[in-house]
Amino acid sequence: MSDFVNGFWGYFISVVAVGGVVWCVWLLYTQRRWLTNKPANGKVEDTGHVWDGDLTELNNPVPTWWTWMYLLACVFALGYLFFMPGLGSYKGQLGYSSTEEVAKHQAQMAEAVRPIYARFETMTVPQIAEDPGAREIGQRLFLNTCAQCHGSDAKGGFSFPNLTDGDWLHGGTPEIIMKTIKEGRHGVMPPWKAAIDAKTAGDIAQYVRSLSGLTTDPVRVFRGKREFGNFCVACHGVDGKGNQMLGAPNLTDDVWLYGSSEASIVKTILDGRDNRMPAHDHILSPEQIKILTAWVWGLSNKPGTAAGGDSTATPAATPAATAAK
Ligand code: HEC
Numbered sequence: 001m002s003d004f005v006n007g008f009w010g011y012f013i014s015v016v017a018v019g020g021v022v023w024c025v026w027l028l029y030t031q032r033r034w035l036t037n038k039p040a041n042g043k044v045e046d047t048g049h050v051w052d053g054d055l056t057e058l059n060n061p062v063p064t065w066w067t068w069m070y071l072l073a074c075v076f077a078l079g080y081l082f083f084m085p086g087l088g089s090y091k092g093q094l095g096y097s098s099t100e101e102v103a104k105h106q107a108q109m110a111e112a113v114r115p116i117y118a119r120f121e122t123m124t125v126p127q128i129a130e131d132p133g134a135r136e137i138g139q140r141l142f143l144n145t146c147a148q149c150h151g152s153d154a155k156g157g158f159s160f161p162n163l164t165d166g167d168w169l170h171g172g173t174p175e176i177i178m179k180t181i182k183e184g185r186h187g188v189m190p191p192w193k194a195a196i197d198a199k200t201a202g203d204i205a206q207y208v209r210s211l212s213g214l215t216t217d218p219v220r221v222f223r224g225k226r227e228f229g230n231f232c233v234a235c236h237g238v239d240g241k242g243n244q245m246l247g248a249p250n251l252t253d254d255v256w257l258y259g260s261s262e263a264s265i266v267k268t269i270l271d272g273r274d275n276r277m278p279a280h281d282h283i284l285s286p287e288q289i290k291i292l293t294a295w296v297w298g299l300s301n302k303p304g305t306a307a308g309g310d311s312t313a314t315p316a317a318t319p320a321a322t323a324a325k
């Protein structure tokens with residue numbers, strides 16, 4: 001019943017379903033004379049339609065087997081509506097429910113994978129990140145739930161952060177990554193159109209570019225620096241290195257969500273940016289979130305590679321290898 005916004009639609013559907021069957025039977029009943037009509041003296045009436053000179057359309061009654069099939073279909077329909085859910089909120093004599101079926105399968109699945117995840121319950125995130133089995137699970141989870149935004153190599157794209165570069169908007173500790181996955185994030189850079197004109201925004205963009213050592217016009221950088229001090233330091237810091245509490249990016253590392261061109265930075269300043277990472281705690285189980293946390297953490301904290309030479313391939317190569325299978 002929860003599928004309907006109110007009781008009316010349940011009745012509406014019942015009336016249409018039963019009415020349809022009744023109508024079919026009624027149609028058959030009213031045509032019964034014609035259906036049993038045997039052509040008089042073996043001559044079949046024709047409709048008077050003629051094609052190609054001699055191709056005539058006859059008006060034969062349908063064969064008897066067809067009439068029976070038609071009736072049986074109506075009986076089947078009524079039987080189905082009696083046993084199965086089909087009449088609005090009526091659940092059917094057999095009490096079948098596809099929702100319960102799905103829930104049952106999901107419970108079976110959860111039971112089946114429990115032993116696989118149980119192993120990781122007592123392990124820390126860095127330990128899980130080193131476990132080859134966990135990394136495989138983590139990567140598969142990532143390809144299923146995260147890759148559509150962050151890319152199958154986790155290197156992100158326009159507005160989607162790169163998760164492999166050790167540069168973090170919100171922070172890269174296991175706790176913070178886990179919080180990001182569970183609750184999602186909302187990165188808001190406010191628009192400044194009302195306070196800053198396009199020319200000044202261009203000067204500020206020049207200064208922002210200079211922070212990453214990109215080519216700039218020194219005079220405009222000088223003007224931009226002053227305005228940056230007025231409008232931007234509250235979130236991006238006096239040194240432009242950002243603030244992870246606010247999700248304000250470091251503007252000095254030449255890592256960009258929206259690109260480094262003056263036009264793009266001006267657009268960010270004038271129009272602002274509104275960026276959302278959705279919460280995943282309703283899609284993923286706590287065990288899955290822990291494994292994903294470890295996988296993402298492992299992308300920029302190569303476990304067991306203090307001596308260098310990780311045999312398990314770089315994060316960029318790993319998803320590609322899976323995709324090739
Ligand atoms: C619908 C797109 C989308 C999906 C799906 C998505 N993300 Fe994100 N993610 C984002 C965006 C956008 C941001 C940046 C949010 C911001 O600007 O503050 C982000 C940020 C992050 C961050 C923070 C990065 C930093 O620099 O602090 C992490 C970690 C992360 N995502 C991991 C994941 C994982 C793991 C998954 C899969 C469970 C996932 N994301 C699924 C869009 C997505």
Ligand code: HEC
Binds near residue numbers: 190255
């Ligand atoms: C209220 C806090 C706040 C203020 C003030 C603010 N920003 Fe931001 N800014 C942010 C946040 C948060 C983001 C990240 C948006 C996102 O996650 O998409 C951001 C993103 C940016 C980006 C995009 C960086 C990239 O990686 O592409 C630039 C450039 C930028 N800000 C420049 C400025 C400049 C210049 C000013 C001053 C005119 C300014 N910001 C003022 C919070 C702020």
